Amino acid sequence: MxxxxxxxxxxxxxxxxxxxxxxxxxxxxxxxxxxxxxxxxxxxxxxxxxxxxxxxxxxxxxxxxxxxxxxxxTTATASSTAVTAVTSKDASPSSLTLTVDKLAASQSTLYTLPSSYTSGKPGFTLTVGGEAKTIVASSPHIGDVVAAFNAEGTGVTASAVNVGTADAPVYKLQLTGTATGADNGFTVAATNANEGTSLTGQELRAAADAKVTLWPGTPGQTEVTSASNSFKGLLTGVDLTVSKAGTEEVTVTVARxxxxxxxxxxxxxxxxxxxxxxxxxxxxxxxxxxxxxxxxxxxxxxxxxxxxxxxxxxxxxxxxxxxxxxxxxxxxxxxxxxxxxxxxxxxxxxxxxxxxxxxxxxxxxxxxxxxxxxxxxxxxxxxxxxxxxxxxxxxxxxxxxxxxxxxxxxxxxxxxxxxxxxxxxxxxxxxxxxxxxxxxxxxxxxxxxxx
CATH class of the missing domain: 1.20.1330 (f41 fragment of flagellin, N-terminal domain)
Structure with a gap:
């Protein structure tokens, strides 16, 4: 302005x-x-x-x-808490009766290390699911051995278990598979122990598949296994997860x-x-x-x-x-x-x-x-x-x-x-x-x- x-x-x-x-x-x-x-x-x-x-x-x-x-x-319901069912868009109304015979498990074994492992760098051959891997510890100390087995990608977890006393500890090596299923078992061998010395083990739990029986007690009775506790697509568009084994018959119902x-x-x-x-x-x-x-x-x-x-x-x-x-x-x-x-x-x-x-x-x-x-x-x-x-x-x-x-x-x-x-x-x-x-x-x- x-x-x-x-x-x-x-x-x-x-x-x-x-x-x-x-x-x-x-x-x-x-x-x-x-x-x-x-x-x-x-x-x-x-x-x-x-x-x-x-x-x-x-x-x-x-x-x-x-x-x-x-x-x-759709939604799926089970007559027992031993089974959980989840549906996807491909599911349609249906029902299925089964028993949970066995749960999947990972192998767990307790090992006694060779007495000759007092110096140097202990070596092991770890075979998981048919695949051999070389494990080398930085020293014979049980902590270093555990750390070597716990490295990424080994397929097992390790822990040291004291079977002696606090004043006179005696350690054993506990290995547990990271994956369940019979095909995921493992073996361990010492690769540089002195002649006449071996790695001894005590199996605490075997690797196992989960197993269910469909239509139990009928002519169509069928056993189905899974490496995990999940059964993908057991029914079209339905995944089942089992959490408890037993003889109880469980009915899974899928409804709109x-x-x-x-x-x-x-x-x-x-x-x-x-x-x-x-x-x-x-x-x-x-x-x-x-x-x-x-x-x-x-x-x-x-x-x-x-x-x-x-x-x-x-x-x-x-x-x-x-x-x-x-x-x-x-x-x-x-x-x-x-x-x-x-x-x-x-x-x-x-x-x-x-x-x-x-x-x-x-x-x-x-x-x-x-x-x-x-x-x-x-x-x-x-x-x-x-x-x-x-x-x-x-x-x-x-x-x-x-x-x-x-x-x-x-x-x-x-x-x-x-x-x-x-x-x-x-x-x-x-x-x-x-x-x-x-x-x-x-x-x-x-x-x-x-x-």
């Missing part, structure tokens, strides 16, 4: 800076109108963007519920996961209400104050918006669609008198338990209708809300440019008015100087005539 300080009432006595401000205020009304319009449009853009995000989430929930694999979720199915429907209702709630909040009228002080109703920000109204009608219709003469309420998707939805999990569970296929068909019909409505509104290229947002954003940008132009125009106008009033004051100053000169000349002339 160009300052007008220094010209106020210089000769005329007028407050020229105030006059200029008032003139610019009148001319700047158009800029204020543009700014007000821009603010209003930006509010609409923000509201539409918020709604569009919720609609997109509704579309995602609907798409998920439409996928066949979303309805394949009703809770996961219920979640699909529940997510639809949650996202549906989010969309409808946002529309209700943005379109409802609010109380306001008129210019005369009276009360008036102010229309909601998005009231009268055709795209929003169509969206509201579409999702309401989708949420109440009928399938085979039944409404979504039959699977717990219930619409209230106020137009909002609730989800009755108990009703869904009952419906799904009685007829899984029919419950799935109903939820997927609702999902298909909701996906269509959501796509029509929020598609990134041709959605009705997307198009409005793009259009309004362009208007907001254009208004911002026009407001900026007005800044330049008003600044130029201020400078022009300042020059005009400055010139006026200068002209009036010159006229006053001329007037003073003439007055002085007349006074002098009168004085001369009088004399």
């Amino acid at each position: 160009v300052s007008s300080i220094g010209i106020d009432g210089l000769i005329s006595g007028m407050k020229t800076s105030e006059i200029i401000d008032q003139l610019l205020a009148v001319e700047g009304n158009q800029q204020k109108l543009l700014a007000s319009k821009r603010t209003g449009l930006q509010s609409v853009v923000t509201a539409l963007q918020s709604l569009n995000t919720k609609v997109a989430s509704l579309g995602t929930a609907a798409t998920t519920a439409l996928k066949a694999e979303s309805w394949q979720a 996961n009703a809770a996961s199915m219920s979640k699909l429907a529940s997510n639809l209702v949650t996202n549906l209400n989010a969309v409808l709630g946002d529309i209700a909040d943005r379109t409802k009228a609010t109380s306001g104050t008129a210019a005369d002080g009276g009360s008036i109703l102010k229309a909601g920000l998005l009231s009268g918006n055709t795209a929003v109204r169509v969206l509201q009608q579409s999702v309401l219709a989708a949420g109440t669609i009928e399938v085979d003469g039944k409404s979504p309420a039959s699977v717990g998707i219930v619409v209230g008198r106020d137009g909002t939805f609730t989800f009755d999990e108990a009703a869904f569970t009952t419906a799904y338990t009685e007829d899984p296929a029919a419950a799935q068909k109903m939820v997927q019909a609702v999902s298909a209708a909701l996906e269509t409505a959501a796509t029509a509104a929020s598609d990134s290229t041709k959605g009705t809300l997307t198009a409005q947002i793009t259009s309004y954003q362009s208007e907001v940008t254009d208004l911002a440019d026009r407001i900026a132009d007005w800044d330049d125009r008003l600044a130029t106008r201020r400078a022009s008015l300042t020059r005009i009033y400055t010139a006026m004051e200068v002209s009036m100053s010159q006229m006053q100087s001329t007037s003073n000169f003439l007055s002085q000349q007349l006074a002098q002339l009168n004085a001369n005539n009088a004399s």
Whole structure:
């Protein structure tokens, strides 16, 4: 802003800076109108963007519920804690009876080191699962021997066991395999002991596979072994882990996961209400104050918006669609008198338990209708809300440019008015100087005539 300080009432006595401000205020009304319009449009853009995000989430929930694999979720239960079952997406309803005959074990052996190991660097040949490895300790000290066997990748863990007393310790070397299974047993031989001296060992536990018997006591009885206590894919898409051996028959049952199915429907209702709630909040009228002080109703920000109204009608219709003469309420998707939805999990569970296929068909019909409505509104290229947002954003940008132009125009106008009033004051100053000169000349002339 160009300052007008220094010209106020210089000769005329007028407050020229105030006059200029008032003139610019009148001319700047158009800029204020543009700014007000821009603010209003930006509010609409923000509201539409918020709604569009919720609609997109509704579309995602609907798409998920439409996928066949979303309805394949299963859970597995076992009749005994001796067996734990975990399912994957490939599992299907089934059952299996078995006994846990044996748990997998790793080998554990106690070794007496050769008495000749009193100096130098003791060496050993460790063979694990048929693979031979050379182990060399830095000294005969039991701690160094243990450290050598505990090096990374040896396939065993080592510890020193004192079988003597605290005052007269006698150490033995205990080796334990890091992997279970019969094929993971090991042997150890001393490679540089004196002639006639060998490494003796006492097996504490043999390496063993886990073993289960399927369909025990039937003609189909079959034994299955595993190097670990886990049996991968014993049933399609089902992994079993055994933790206790015994003669007890254990039944593993794989069933559809009703809770996961219920979640699909529940997510639809949650996202549906989010969309409808946002529309209700943005379109409802609010109380306001008129210019005369009276009360008036102010229309909601998005009231009268055709795209929003169509969206509201579409999702309401989708949420109440009928399938085979039944409404979504039959699977717990219930619409209230106020137009909002609730989800009755108990009703869904009952419906799904009685007829899984029919419950799935109903939820997927609702999902298909909701996906269509959501796509029509929020598609990134041709959605009705997307198009409005793009259009309004362009208007907001254009208004911002026009407001900026007005800044330049008003600044130029201020400078022009300042020059005009400055010139006026200068002209009036010159006229006053001329007037003073003439007055002085007349006074002098009168004085001369009088004399």
